[in-house]
Amino acid sequence: MGMNMSEKILAKHAGLESVEPGQLITCKLDMVLANDVTAPPSIKEFEKIGKPVFDREKIALIPDHFQPAKDIKSADLAKSVRDFSRKHNLVNYFEAGRVGIEHVILPEMGIVGPGMLTIGADSHTCTYGAVNGFSTGVGTTDLAVAMATGEAWFKVPEAINVHLVGRKPKNINGKDVILTLIGKIGVDGALYKSLEFTGPGVAELSMTDRLTISNMAIEAGGKAGIFPFDEVTKAYVEGRVKKPYEPVAADEDAKYCQTVEIDLGKLKSVVAFPHLPGNTKAVEDIGEAIQIDQVVIGSCTNGRLEDMEIAAEILRNRKVHEKVRCIVIPGSQWVYKEAMKRGYLEIFIDAGCVVSTPTCGPCLGGYMGILSAGEKCVSTTNRNFRGRMGHVDSEVYLAGPHVAAASAILGRIAAPEEVE
Amino acid sequence: MKVEGKVWRYGDNIDTDVIIPARYLNSFDPKELASHCMEDIDETFAKNVKAGDIMVGGRNFGCGSSREHAPVSIKAAGVPVIIAASFARIFYRNGINIGLPLMEIGDDVEKIKADDKLRVDTSTGTIENLTTGDVFHAHPLPGFVQEIADAGGLINYIKNK
Numbered sequence: 001m002g003m004n005m006s007e008k009i010l011a012k013h014a015g016l017e018s019v020e021p022g023q024l025i026t027c028k029l030d031m032v033l034a035n036d037v038t039a040p041p042s043i044k045e046f047e048k049i050g051k052p053v054f055d056r057e058k059i060a061l062i063p064d065h066f067q068p069a070k071d072i073k074s075a076d077l078a079k080s081v082r083d084f085s086r087k088h089n090l091v092n093y094f095e096a097g098r099v100g101i102e103h104v105i106l107p108e109m110g111i112v113g114p115g116m117l118t119i120g121a122d123s124h125t126c127t128y129g130a131v132n133g134f135s136t137g138v139g140t141t142d143l144a145v146a147m148a149t150g151e152a153w154f155k156v157p158e159a160i161n162v163h164l165v166g167r168k169p170k171n172i173n174g175k176d177v178i179l180t181l182i183g184k185i186g187v188d189g190a191l192y193k194s195l196e197f198t199g200p201g202v203a204e205l206s207m208t209d210r211l212t213i214s215n216m217a218i219e220a221g222g223k224a225g226i227f228p229f230d231e232v233t234k235a236y237v238e239g240r241v242k243k244p245y246e247p248v249a250a251d252e253d254a255k256y257c258q259t260v261e262i263d264l265g266k267l268k269s270v271v272a273f274p275h276l277p278g279n280t281k282a283v284e285d286i287g288e289a290i291q292i293d294q295v296v297i298g299s300c301t302n303g304r305l306e307d308m309e310i311a312a313e314i315l316r317n318r319k320v321h322e323k324v325r326c327i328v329i330p331g332s333q334w335v336y337k338e339a340m341k342r343g344y345l346e347i348f349i350d351a352g353c354v355v356s357t358p359t360c361g362p363c364l365g366g367y368m369g370i371l372s373a374g375e376k377c378v379s380t381t382n383r384n385f386r387g388r389m390g391h392v393d394s395e396v397y398l399a400g401p402h403v404a405a406a407s408a409i410l411g412r413i414a415a416p417e418e419v420e
Numbered sequence: 421m422k423v424e425g426k427v428w429r430y431g432d433n434i435d436t437d438v439i440i441p442a443r444y445l446n447s448f449d450p451k452e453l454a455s456h457c458m459e460d461i462d463e464t465f466a467k468n469v470k471a472g473d474i475m476v477g478g479r480n481f482g483c484g485s486s487r488e489h490a491p492v493s494i495k496a497a498g499v500p501v502i503i504a505a506s507f508a509r510i511f512y513r514n515g516i517n518i519g520l521p522l523m524e525i526g527d528d529v530e531k532i533k534a535d536d537k538l539r540v541d542t543s544t545g546t547i548e549n550l551t552t553g554d555v556f557h558a559h560p561l562p563g564f565v566q567e568i569a570d571a572g573g574l575i576n577y578i579k580n581k
Binding site for chain 2 (some may be wrong): 022024037038040041044045048049051065066070073074076077118120121122123125137138140141142144145148149155187188191192218221223258276333365366383385386387388392404
């Protein structure tokens with residue numbers, strides 16, 4: 001029996017010829033990740049084990065959630081991560097201002113790559129499936145043990161084949177693909193399973209589209225969201241990933257527990273209504289106008305240069321609606337600088353946007369754009385749970401950068417075509 | 421472990437943001453986290469929960485963020501076991517890893533209501549609803565995952581190895 005991409009990566013890292021769904025295995029890890037919220041409790045657990053770190057080059061600690069520190073307690077969290085990183089001489093610790101949001105910078109800097117196995121104490125660690133790796137989120141205890149042993153246990157997941165066909169139309173991007181998929185299969189549609197993207201439609205998707213899609217696999221309950229290695233992957237990872245890597249491809253007779261087909265040509269701009277990422281609706285079907293108070297463009301889901309470009313092209317020579325605050329957060333220092341060089345930041349500022357340093361900030365209700373009671377926000381982030389961005393009676397509508405930018409201009413949820 | 425307690429009943433897709441909102445994640449002190457547990461959907465829980473009370477949810481319990489602060493806050497509130505139709509996978513792992521038993525019983529969960537009294541044996545997976553007389557059996561943990569649970573969590577398991 002052939003293996004799918006998830007099985008191949010897991011088998012290789014378990015030192016096995018083959019694995020099958022349900023099998024419990026222990027794997028050697030290529031990269032272990034945590035942030036300023038999850039690393040501090042991990043460090044505390046790690047110290048109970050009484051071992052040194054397994055490999056100072058394979059641990060990435062990124063202070064991005066509440067940094068630059070939003071309050072004294074957050075400063076204490078960052079300090080404990082900084083002290084730990086210095087004590088163990090970690091190669092991949094990056095101070096605020098040097099890099100950015102963890103899931104933007106790890107692929108961008110080539111720290112993760114094809115065929116690699118990564119765990120991270122952050123649920124959106126599944127992002128690296130976009131570069132043909134197997135990566136998944138864990139909690140702080142798993143992370144602590146991984147920092148000491150370089151290993152983690154896994155149950156080999158069943159895989160869902162997401163078969164992509166058709167040509168991607170103008171104004172449709174990765175966010176529409178993943179929100180449509182979650183709307184179709186539900187927020188637990190991929191529970192305990194991995195998503196594997198296949199079919200001719202894959203070639204239609206840019207690396208930014210793929211990173212957005214893999215990032216939100218967890219929003220369908222998925223353990224991972226993996227893309228095949230192709231010319232797009234090759235062009236992206238060449239020159240970035242310095243370590244040797246081995247791409248994986250699914251065998252022709254690979255087993256999938258389910259196949260879901262998505263015709264990219266039929267996709268519409270979609271929005272996920274409060275309070276679940278699966279509450280999707282096409283913008284054109286919304287009906288009565290939904291007035292908004294805030295727009296957020298950024299995050300590990302949509303904080304990349306292409307996202308900035310999409311938003312800037314829509315906001316060029318236009319103004320953010322007088323009743324709306326539009327907050328733009330480039331996902332990394334590289335994205336920030338490129339956006340500046342290309343004139344996007346000037347477009348945002350001229351339009352009346354707030355432009356922030358890279359941070360997770362408002363996505364999880366940390367800081368830099370917290371909502372008051374009754375306020376509504378269109379956001380390119382990944383979760384719209386009750387209270388996610390602030391007050392328990394505020395509302396978050398998830399969308400891509402095109403819908404977010406158009407909505408910022410019109411002061412209501414809008415499709416990009418409405419401002420063309 | 422055998423426990424008896426009153427049920428705190430919640431619905432489907434209880435996410436980790438409502439279990440412990442991010443505004444409290446600047447601390448990882450279990451007691452402090454427990455004092456805010458569930459407050460955005462149930463202000464009465466943290467104030468009134470008693471040691472031994474049992475939390476019962478629907479499908480996909482614990483979805484969303486990987487924050488271990490969520491199961492830690494529930495455990496620190498005195499809840500010895502969570503029962504649900506199904507759990508989100510990171511939350512499930514985290515429960516096992518911190519020594520908080522999680523029991524999956526599928527649609528049988530519909531037969532447990534708020535304030536019912538349950539008797540639970542986590543070693544056999546048996547759940548008795550003392551209010552209605554129903555008896556349920558949770559899916560057993562696979563292979564060495566049961567050994568992690570028996571050790572009281574992953575840190576103890578690794579140290580004993």
